Amino acid sequence: MDFKKSKTAENLMKAFAGESQARMRxxxxxxxxxxxxxxxxxxxxxxxxxxxxxxxKLFYKQLLANGMNESMVKVDAxxxxxxxxxxxNLEYAADGEMEEWGELYPSFAATAExxxxxxxxxxxxxxxDVEVRHEKxxxxxxxNVKEHEVFKKGGKVFWKCRNCGHIVEDIxxxxxxxxxxxxxxxxxxxxxxx
Numbered sequence: 001m002d003f004k005k006s007k008t009a010e011n012l013m014k015a016f017a018g019e020s021q022a023r024m025r026x027x028x029x030x031x032x033x034x035x036x037x038x039x040x041x042x043x044x045x046x047x048x049x050x051x052x053x054x055x056x057k058l059f060y061k062q063l064l065a066n067g068m069n070e071s072m073v074k075v076d077a078x079x080x081x082x083x084x085x086x087x088x089n090l091e092y093a094a095d096g097e098m099e100e101w102g103e104l105y106p107s108f109a110a111t112a113e114x115x116x117x118x119x120x121x122x123x124x125x126x127x128x129d130v131e132v133r134h135e136k137x138x139x140x141x142x143x144n145v146k147e148h149e150v151f152k153k154g155g156k157v158f159w160k161c162r163n164c165g166h167i168v169e170d171i172x173x174x175x176x177x178x179x180x181x182x183x184x185x186x187x188x189x190x191x192x193x194x
Contacts, residue, residue, distance in 0.1 A: 007115065011108040012062050012063050012108075013059075015056075016063070017079070020053075026049035028083050029045045032083070039162060041090075059123070062120050087146060090139075097134040097135035101129070101131035106128060109128070153172075156170060156171055161186050162188055163180050
């Protein structure tokens with residue numbers, strides 16, 4: 001099949017556009033989280049925005065590798081518009097990730113397979129696997145914000161000040177770090193996962 005006339009080429013461009021837009025939405029969501037005092041959530045949005053940028057690059061590189069340089073690709077697609085507070089932004093983000101891994105990318109992978117582009121199908125599947133993790137993380141953060149558990153847990157945990165590194169064990173993050181005097185928004189649950 002001629003790649004330039006394939007549905008796979010169009011799907012790659014849709015995915016590129018979608019990931020690029022997700023990156024920008026997550027950057028906006030990060031600012032909202034920061035303004036609401038959720039610095040860890042801000043950082044997670046920014047990290048995820050960088051992941052989305054890399055996904056967009058993967059899709060764009062596939063277009064280039066398959067002879068689409070200096071070409072135009074017509075795309076007929078819908079993309080979400082939504083910006084609110086952190087709670088709603090986490091919901092928007094989780095829903096978007098679920099749509100990508102649950103509907104879009106499996107469909108795009110199947111089309112790529114049918115059209116004879118198994119390598120591209122694998123790229124769609126690989127990115128879909130990452131989006132599953134993104135959705136889970138956003139849903140967990142959404143639950144924490146909704147249930148007021150960002151800075152308070154059901155039992156004692158270790159809280160780390162993101163500014164100076166001070167660690168305290170308690171049910172709730174301190175209102176102010178006793179070492180550097182930064183506010184509660186600088187605390188996150190400390191996890192040694194290395």
